Amino acid sequence: RSRGLGDVYKRQGKYAVVYLYDGRAFLFDNQEMIRSKGKALPLWEKNISTPVNVGGVPVYGSPNISWTDGEEALFSVGTSYVCPGARKVSRLPPIEHPNSNTILVYDRDGKLKWKWNTGGYTQRIHISPEYLAVPVAQNILTKQTKIHGVYLFDRKTDGSATEKLLWFYRVEGIAIDAAVSPDGRYVAVLEAPIDIEPGRGRNVIGEYRLHILI
Numbered sequence: 001r002s003r004g005l006g007d008v009y010k011r012q013g014k015y016a017v018v019y020l021y022d023g024r025a026f027l028f029d030n031q032e033m034i035r036s037k038g039k040a041l042p043l044w045e046k047n048i049s050t051p052v053n054v055g056g057v058p059v060y061g062s063p064n065i066s067w068t069d070g071e072e073a074l075f076s077v078g079t080s081y082v083c084p085g086a087r088k089v090s091r092l093p094p095i096e097h098p099n100s101n102t103i104l105v106y107d108r109d110g111k112l113k114w115k116w117n118t119g120g121y122t123q124r125i126h127i128s129p130e131y132l133a134v135p136v137a138q139n140i141l142t143k144q145t146k147i148h149g150v151y152l153f154d155r156k157t158d159g160s161a162t163e164k165l166l167w168f169y170r171v172e173g174i175a176i177d178a179a180v181s182p183d184g185r186y187v188a189v190l191e192a193p194i195d196i197e198p199g200r201g202r203n204v205i206g207e208y209r210l211h212i213l214i
Helices: 030-035
Strands: 004-008 015-020 024-029 044-047 052-054 057-068 072-082 102-107 112-117 131-136 149-154 165-170 174-180 187-192 209-213
Touching: 015 030, 015 057, 015 072, 024 030, 024 057, 024 072, 131 187, 149 174, 149 187
Parallel strands: none
Antiparallel strands: 004 015, 015 024, 024 044, 052 057, 057 072, 072 102, 102 112, 131 149, 131 174, 149 165, 174 187, 187 209
């Protein structure tokens, strides 16, 4: 068995997404699941962050966020880790999982619409009918600081992630949350400080700050 994350399409309870800790993601017909008492098969299944073998070391991407509105299903992959049973061989992954720190968006039929590598950990995502605001925190493996900030995507624009991307706003510390006002005029970004060299003496960058962007 594998534990996982999940979300149910709230308006009618029609669809549910599940993202398991073994890296598999599913879309279910939630009403059929209820009628069949949990025996209905998923509408589709994707191996989003299942382990890959790197020089004999199995590396997986941690499941972070799963969400659906009935038309799209979004999954956010977090940091790369070595599978628990192989940590005697290596505690840190030799390289990152291919989908580490990545947003993936599928349509209802399971077709990948677009994906975007944020470069760092995404703790929360703000999703509205028009916009997707993605705050990016640290990458504990690469320790790059230039990836700290927030991406804003236009969900109504067709095409690739690059075509949907409106802008990226960089913060000095890490971006831990973001929100878009109902009229779309303002974006709020919450920054926090971080020690970029823990255990080697303090090297703290950033501050606790609220950024209001127009």
